[in-house]
Amino acid sequence: MRENSVFRNRLLPWVLLFPTLVILAVFLYYPALETLRLSLFRANFVFQTSEYAGLRQFADLLKDPAYHQSLFQTLVFSALVVVLGLSASLSLALLANQKVRGARLYRLLLIYPYALSPAIAGTLWLFIFNPEVGVVNQLLESSFGIKPRWLDNPFLAFGLVVFAAVWKNLGYNIAFYLAALQNMPKELLEAAELDGATPFQRFRRVILPLLSPMTFFLVFINITYSFFDTFGLIDILTKGGPVYGNTGITTFLVYRMYLDGFENFRTGVAAAQAVLLLVMVGGITLLQFRTGRRVHYGS
Amino acid sequence: MKRHVLYGILALVFATNALAQSITVEFWHALGDPKRSGWIQQKADAFNKANPNIKVVPAYKGSYPDTLQAAILAARQGKPPALVQIYEVGSQLALDSGIFQPIGAIGGLDYSDYIKPVLNYYTIGGKVNSIPFNSSSPVLYYNKTLAKKAGLDPSVPPTTYGSLLRACAKVAAANLGVKCFGFNLHSWFFEQWMAEQGAPLVNNGNGRKGRATETLLTSTAAKNILNWIKEMNDNGYYTYTGKFEDWDGSDAIFTSQKVVFHVTSTADLGNISEEAKKSGFEMGVSLLPIADGVQRNGVVIGGASVWVTKGITPQQAEAARDFILYMTNTENMAEWHKLTGYYPVRNSSIDLLRKQGWMAEKPYQLVAFGQLLKTQANEATAGALIGPFQQVRRIIEEAIQKVLTGTSVDKALEEAKSRADAAIREYNASVK
DSSP, X not given: OOSSOSOOOSSHHHHHHHHHHHHHIIIIIHHHHHHHHHTTEEEETTTTEEEEOTTHHHHHHHHOHHHHHHHHHHHHHHHHHHHHHHHHHHHHHHHHTSOOXXXXXXXXXXXXXGGSOHHHHHHHHHHHTOTTTOHHHHHHHHHHSOOOOTTTSHHHHXXXXXXXXXXXXXXXXXXXXXXXXXXXXXXXXXHHHHTTOOXXXXXXXXXXXXXXXXXXXXXXHHHHIIIIITHHHHHHHTTTOSEETTEETTOOHHHHHHIIIIISOOHHHHHHHHHHHHHHHHHHHHHHHHHHTTSOOOO | OHHHHXXXXXXXXXXXXXXXXXXXXXXXXXXXXXXXXXXXXXXXXXXXXXXXXXXXXXXXXXXXXXXXXXXXXXHHTTOOOSEEEEEGGGHHHHHHHTXXXXXXXXXXXXXXXXXXXXXHHHEETTEEOEEEEEEEOEEEEEEHHHHHHTTOOTTSOOOBHHHHHHHHHHHHHTTOSSEEEEOOBOHHHHHHHHHHTTOOSBHHHHHTSSOOOOBOTTSHHHHHHHHHHHHHHHTTOEEOOSSBTOHHHHHHHHHTTSEEEEEEEGGGHHHHHHHHHHHTOOEEEEOOOXXXXXXXXXXXXXXXEEEEESSSOHHHHHHHHHHHHHHTSHHHHHHHHHHHOOOOOBHHHHHHHHHTTHHHHOTHHHHHHHHHHTOOOSHHHHOOOOTTHHHHHHHHHHHHHHHHTTOOHHXXXXXXXXXXXXXXXXXXXXXX
């Protein structure tokens, strides 16, 4: 038995791969290498000067309390988005999976926030939570006589951003959980029911383990989402503020990199931050591969 | 399909050949909305028609920082656009990039018609670097209807911090269920309040005699501003959305009648007066309130100007100058003002607007013009030149926000100064 008998010609695969490789090289590998190079130089975009700095920019970043704070905030934010996002969407998916009238409509309504662009979502939240004219404070004022300033109290603002980010990705998570729930073998649930398992036991011992490959997948998707895809939301909703301690409480790593790279023209420093982010993503990926082996994918 | 592409390419090649005989002037700007970019396109079309050998091509290049970046990159690759719109805080960056030439160097320019304080901003080292295009300054907007309800005389608006505080005390006492005063948390207002006191923001003549090496954020002038903001906030008079630089959010608070007084740019006069009509209140406009006991120095003219790049042919440079002079001529600036609310930057345009009866129609514009025309030309009102201006702005905004959430004024300003100075040091270290 010869397994690799499809391509006799050794050149042909390369020829066929060539267009893809060119695109990857131009749009991915070259910029990535350039970022790596820039991170070692004290580069300023405006003067196009770049003076070799070695690892000094990394050292500066790792010593900078504002960077520490951004890192810590990003981790807390990410953990909250993953835990709250997944538990909320699993609960909603379980509800949406019930056989009730109009289930299709409910499902559609649950998934729709995902179709909104982050910019629109951000603007929406900004208007709803405007302290003087927003709907939320009008309700709060008429019923409790309070008008919190949502976006300049660091804790309220952080909570609001977490909530908005969770809400924004809810549709995506629900869609995947719902698909997994609908593909679940009915025999197992029936068997559990016949054995006298309570609904909670069925959920805990049968549904949850069967969902674990999906949960595993969604955990990593949501980590990536909270690290990178929340940029638009942050930019529109808080601009990284309000300030707390050394930096803005919603100035997460990606937003900090954007500010330095594109507003402050500190190219080298931004590149160093990009490299550190790359290392973190590498770490997350490695973790995904490592832990992935332990997830049960069924037979 | 393929054939179409081929024909397309051929057509393009011919088209560029035909154009090669004429002079192309690319104009990169940062105004993406149809109203303003449409106006620029319209002026370019009219200019091209009148000058068949010149082809002005305006192009929207994203935000102000994006536009500057794009221009620098294009210049490094040897293909700079002839004209670039640069925002005020990018002035030092534009100078340091070395890709621009002072427009004065092309010659054939007469500046006598330009409003002095406006031109003052863009005159650096005795040379006029760029032609002002979209300029504005902050003024006090107030809700006359609410002011009357609070027992205030709407014909005597507050002009100082102290009188605004006293007015706010009356508003609070009247229990109207509204806050007194709002402005969005933008360093621009702080910079204006410094200039009104004749106080420069950075050393070395506001960065104009030599490169700035230090900010003056712990000066008495700076403390006057923050002490007042603190008092306004601690008394519950002040409100804002909480987000940095949230122009729309603060305007919405004013037009929804949730504050009596509001400070924002003259560029919003048109929009806000329309909203006020819709919302059913009478809007008043007055001079920017300033610190007590100081002589009013005037405002720093904000906005953007148009710069000419270096790496272009002399013919292109002259064509670029001609276009920019056409776009900012008397009639066009008056039209631009009516369309957008930006200052018409020429004295003759103001005369024209007066003749057209514009001031009678929009009396509040008189306040805006008056504030600008009475501005004294000095280092403070010329505005600061700082390389990392964007960074410094954010630092100032964070300092104000810290004061709003309880930090003492002295501590917030000292911290801001040390951070801003560090940013300036880092920037200056990379200047060769």
